[in-house]
Amino acid sequence: MAEYYLWIKAFHLIFVISWMVGLFYLPRIYVYHCEVPIGSAQDKIFQTMEKKLLKIIMNPAMIMSFLLGLWLAYIYGFKNLGTWFHIKFTLVMILAYFHHFLAKLRKNFEQGKNKFKANFFRFINEVPTILMVIIVILVIVKPFE
DSSP states (O other): OGGGHHHHHHHHHHHHHHHHHHHHHHHHHHHHHTTSOTTSHHHHHHHHHHHHIIIIIIHHHHHHHHHHHHHHHHHHOGGGOOHHHHHHHHHHHHHHHHHHHHHHHHHHHHTTOOOOOHHHHHHHTTHHHHHHHHHHHHHHHOTTO
16 A cells, blocks of 8 residues: 555645635635625525535545545554644644534525624634644644654
């Protein structure tokens, strides 16, 4: 399996990038969605965009990121992974929680029950960016190795 390590790593990174793009973009769509009337044509368009982004891109990308990441950890050797990995994995789990939180917000829009204003969505839009910066530093620099 070690001979496929770089291929697995490349696809892991591709799926992580795809997932992160969705985590950046979905809250931005919500910023504009919350400003249109419920039941309007624009509301329906935003609902379609959000659902497709989540179901077609984000969910598969998250799943593949986890599967390929665990495969890489297995090849590398779980016992060889340092503290940096455990911190990174914790932050990735927070990203997964954030993903599910965004999915819940999408359901609220779909049911006409959104309670949040644009500023809330602008604020939460920064969460994946901050986590991504920390995760990348942990993976590249491995400061606690």
